[in-house]
Amino acid sequence: MRLAGMAAKTASVIGIGQTDWPADHARVRAGQKPHDSYGYAAEAFVAALADAGISRADVDGLIVGPTVAYERVGELLGLDVRWGGQADAMLAVLEACMAIHSGQAEVVALVYGNDQRSAAVNYGGADAQGGSAFLSYIYHAPWGFTSQGALYALMARRYMQERGMSEAELAEVAVAQRLAASRNPQALMRKPITVEDYLASPYICEPLHLFDYCLINDGGVALIIAEAGKAKRIGRAPVPIHGIGRHDLNTGATSLEPRLTDFYQPAQRAVGDQVFTMASLGPSDMDALQIYDSFSLHIPLALEGYGYCKTGEVGKFMREHGISLAKGLPVNTGGGHLSESYMQGWNHQIEAVRQLRGEAGERQVPDCRHVHYSSDVAGKAVSIIYGH
Amino acid sequence: MANSQRVLSLYDLPLWDSMERQKMALPRCSHCERFRYPPGPICAECNSMDYEWTEISGEGTILSWVVFHRQYFEDFPQPYNVIAVRLAEGPIVVSNLVGEEPQGSWIDRPVSITYRRHLDRTQHAFKLKAPDTNS
Numbered sequence: 001m002r003l004a005g006m007a008a009k010t011a012s013v014i015g016i017g018q019t020d021w022p023a024d025h026a027r028v029r030a031g032q033k034p035h036d037s038y039g040y041a042a043e044a045f046v047a048a049l050a051d052a053g054i055s056r057a058d059v060d061g062l063i064v065g066p067t068v069a070y071e072r073v074g075e076l077l078g079l080d081v082r083w084g085g086q087a088d089a090m091l092a093v094l095e096a097c098m099a100i101h102s103g104q105a106e107v108v109a110l111v112y113g114n115d116q117r118s119a120a121v122n123y124g125g126a127d128a129q130g131g132s133a134f135l136s137y138i139y140h141a142p143w144g145f146t147s148q149g150a151l152y153a154l155m156a157r158r159y160m161q162e163r164g165m166s167e168a169e170l171a172e173v174a175v176a177q178r179l180a181a182s183r184n185p186q187a188l189m190r191k192p193i194t195v196e197d198y199l200a201s202p203y204i205c206e207p208l209h210l211f212d213y214c215l216i217n218d219g220g221v222a223l224i225i226a227e228a229g230k231a232k233r234i235g236r237a238p239v240p241i242h243g244i245g246r247h248d249l250n251t252g253a254t255s256l257e258p259r260l261t262d263f264y265q266p267a268q269r270a271v272g273d274q275v276f277t278m279a280s281l282g283p284s285d286m287d288a289l290q291i292y293d294s295f296s297l298h299i300p301l302a303l304e305g306y307g308y309c310k311t312g313e314v315g316k317f318m319r320e321h322g323i324s325l326a327k328g329l330p331v332n333t334g335g336g337h338l339s340e341s342y343m344q345g346w347n348h349q350i351e352a353v354r355q356l357r358g359e360a361g362e363r364q365v366p367d368c369r370h371v372h373y374s375s376d377v378a379g380k381a382v383s384i385i386y387g388h
Numbered sequence: 389m390a391n392s393q394r395v396l397s398l399y400d401l402p403l404w405d406s407m408e409r410q411k412m413a414l415p416r417c418s419h420c421e422r423f424r425y426p427p428g429p430i431c432a433e434c435n436s437m438d439y440e441w442t443e444i445s446g447e448g449t450i451l452s453w454v455v456f457h458r459q460y461f462e463d464f465p466q467p468y469n470v471i472a473v474r475l476a477e478g479p480i481v482v483s484n485l486v487g488e489e490p491q492g493s494w495i496d497r498p499v500s501i502t503y504r505r506h507l508d509r510t511q512h513a514f515k516l517k518a519p520d521t522n523s
Binding site: 127146157158161 | 389392393394395425426432451452453454455456457458460461463464468470472479480481482483493506509
């Protein structure tokens with residue numbers, strides 16, 4: 001296998017933007033509908049373009065998130081481009097890098113908006129989202145088994161017994177991310193919590209508690225990614241992508257085989273080899289992690305899977321070494337999906353960029369030089385290493 | 389809130405017919421004998437498209453379990469359990485444990501198949517095989 005097929009630092013992030021998530025959330029909770037997904041996406045795009053300090057005419061590629069249609073976003077923004085498509089956050093970054101590497105585009109806008117809260121989108125039950133893409137989300141419904149949270153609860157129960165992780169150790173994730181959120185003015189849930197608060201919170205699908213679940217809110221995020229040379233010429237503070245890669249587990253997916261036997265870790269090991277080789281870096285070089293956290297369980301899975309701690313020691317690692325801004329290896333420094341905003345991986349990308357620019361305010365990781373982003377949703381592992 | 393629904397692809401229909409007869413069967417590869425779940429047109433092991441519907445033994449062990457404390461379906465008031473069972477034939481199926489529940493961990497407990505009527509369908513459930521001696 002050719003591990004470093006795509007050169008490191010081919011592309012750089014030159015602009016980031018978002019909507020005002022707390023303001024969006026307050027308006028939605030007050031019964032208003034400030035935007036639909038297109039409006040949130042448009043607002044984020046304008047912010048990202050301004051942040052990059054470039055003009056719209058510089059953009060020659062467009063990739064949109066899964067909740068909006070490519071052509072309509074291009075139409076709304078007045079973007080006639082030479083390359084484009086639709087993808088989730090992590091694959092959008094990967095595809096932008098591939099397009100840039102192959103010369104299909106030089107400056108790509110990545111645009112996401114989601115009105116999931118105001119549109120009352122359901123992730124469980126008879127109209128559960130995602131069933132057309134992931135059969136496991138709907139196949140076991142006759143036995144009452146529904147919601148992605150339940151899939152992770154089933155995985156968590158076995159993982160906790162096999163790897164010796166307690167509920168109080170898993171609580172470290174929610175507690176650490178809430179601490180980060182308390183220092184982030186754009187986070188929705190800012191009141192610090194303790195392990196005791198976590199343990200006293202209700203179960204949703206036991207063994208997972210309320211605090212293990214992501215938020216559901218409206219909002220938008222956008223990034224501008226440019227070819228590295230061009231980024232240096234036109235960008236004000238380019239953040240290069242040092243490594244990026246993907247490995248998917250599909251075999252046995254609907255019968256939950258990759259979840260319940262290997263906890264996705266073969267995919268993480270494969271993609272870890274790929275991106276660390278590409279970047280000529282290793283886990284010990286990372287100053288912060290951003291881990292896709294629809295549920296808290298993703299964090300221990302990734303910490304073990306990528307070799308940040310030994311297999312079977314993740315509970316102890318989280319409790320003793322620490323995964324917060326206060327202690328150890330900071331994970332999800334903006335609060336993540338659990339406490340900042342559920343922007344389906346998009347908020348993690350812009351948080352990585354802010355940390356590397358040194359623009360993270362009270363939650364800034366000192367001397368932050370490399371940030372590892374990981375997602376492993378449904379055993380589809382993607383990693384991105386951002387750096388200086 | 390609506391009732392739970394089955395996924396009924398072309399390959400699922402004979403499975404549900406077999407559960408209606410209380411003799412659950414799965415497609416078994418004619419070439420390498422691997423069982424397919426969910427039922428499908430091709431063997432993921434050897435890519436043979438030949439298979440026979442074969443009754444399963446109904447024996448298995450619990451891989452994991454959860455308890456729902458939130459209602460998602462009209463026909464599943466909380467709390468209720470869901471288990472993942474490793475069938476003796478190889479595949480993992482998601483089901484419910486009926487009857488006696490184990491003390492302590494449910495993982496690795498031997499179970500055997502039973503059937504129950506639910507709405508307009510007959511579907512599998514599992515019950516503990518050995519009496520619970522771990523209390």
